[in-house]
Amino acid sequence: MSLLVSLNLQRKKFHLSVQAALDSSGVTAIYGHSGAGKTTFLRWLAGLEKNTPGHLVFNNQVWQDENFFLSPQQRQIAYVFQDARLFPHLTVRGNLQYAYHRRFNNNGPSLKHVCDWFDMSHLLENDVTTLSGGEQQRVAMARALLSSPQLILMDEPLESLDQQSKEHILQHLEKLHQQLSAPIFYVSHNLEEINRLADQLLILQQGKVIAQGSMLEISSRIDLRLSHEDNAASIIVASVDRHDEHYQLTELLVDQQLRIFLTAIDHDVNTSVRVRIPARDVSITLQQPQHSSILNILPCVIDEIENDQAINTDARVLVRLKFASQFLLARLTRKSVDKLKLHPGQAVFAQIKTVALLNEHRQ
């Protein structure tokens, strides 16, 4: 998929300017704080922001330029709104059929498929007003997929849900990801959601794109605010090496060099997986400790130490470590950095307290 975007939107007290060539498949997350222009951007992609000048070309098909505007109904997209927007005069089945009868091509999933994916066959005859928030959002997503769109847009679909429904839908989405050919644009300000779902990342800040690229690469950049969020984390790709039945652990191999342990997962040996290592759970020692309870103590080299006073005004400093050929973020106190006299190029050991499996890694 290729998407060429040039947008310059001037509204009262708000300016959104996006110039980008996005060439992606899978999930592209659009990340930013509230007011950054994420939703406006997504709505503009859908053609729902009328009278907004700009250029938009999707897969060599012009959607908008100076003299042309393709209406939303002709763009062959699906949009999952933050509020589910189910049609109240139709049942769940009626809502799903509304999209299915108007689907854009015949290669897409059937009603039965999406009901299985979202585990909702038992809801079909229900009145949509009787559904819980989580159920409504699942119906909204199922409905979006039944359109067989060429592009799926999702605007913080999990925002208004409680933790449990959120987790439930995230699991569905992670699975789904592999069965869909249509690219997904996913707006969110929740870093964990993005870490779990996204392949690519586009970061908006005050109406401007400040970073764009693969999530693995961007999430290890310490010059971006992203890595300064409370739950900032590095994403590491590793392959499953062996399972330890006795201790219920799985050993992963990073770039054929480093071993990481994590609690047993059921992926096959040699499967490539992504794990998430929170920056606050990584500490540094100069020598390899012999008597530590921490299992994952791995050699690495300091790549970069953040010293931007403008971003960093508190006691903590972010350090980027070269970890085999990937990067690991560690959040340390400024005091420790000074005490250990840490500097780029120095060989150290990273002690990793938690490693969480995200999902299978797709190339």
Add this chain to the structure above:
Amino acid sequence: MLSPQDLDAILLTLKLAAVTTGILLLLGSPLAWWLANTRTKVKPAIEAIVALPLVLPPTVLGFYLLLAFAPNSSLGQLWVAVTGDSLAFSFSALVIGSVLYSLPFVVQPLQASFEQLPKSLLEAAATMGASLKDQFFSIVMPLSKRSFLTAASLGFAHTVGEFGVVLMIGGNIPGETQVLSIALYDKVENLQYDEAHWLAGGLVIFSLLLLAIIYRFNRPVSIGSVRGGRH
């Protein structure tokens, strides 16, 4: 009891009301939709024109229509040229007069309903590929069902009950332009009070029944009752 001429008047009245209501729904729905969505500056002026029959004495409208329908007026001449018949004192004249006179009773409930309709649902439908026409029939109409029923009933009842306009432009021709309210007026003029009672009483009962049905079905519904927004 009712004479054959009275029966004719009743049938003619029902026919006039049915034709008028049909035309009003066809013309009134797009007009109401446009009024509910337009941002043009002339909207208040159009709304005022639509609402005019609510405040004007019907005879005023009737007077102007009588002038417009006269065989020597341009509209009257055009009508003769196109249809071969004279417009004055014809059933067609009654229909045109009734459509204008009952317009607000159809347009206003529809406009109110369309204005309340969440645009967010139409956006959702649009992203699913529904054209504007498709959106109107698949989302707007079903969600405004009750308002259409109200609009149709009010338009119908109001046309049945009209007097001033038809008195001015109808000509009181039995079987052709003599409607119920005019027939009743004739009876009273001729002191035929027994017959007058049949017509008047029948009209009261009919109107009561119709209004009762409207109020029975026109319970307020909240379209935005779907949860899922912010909690």
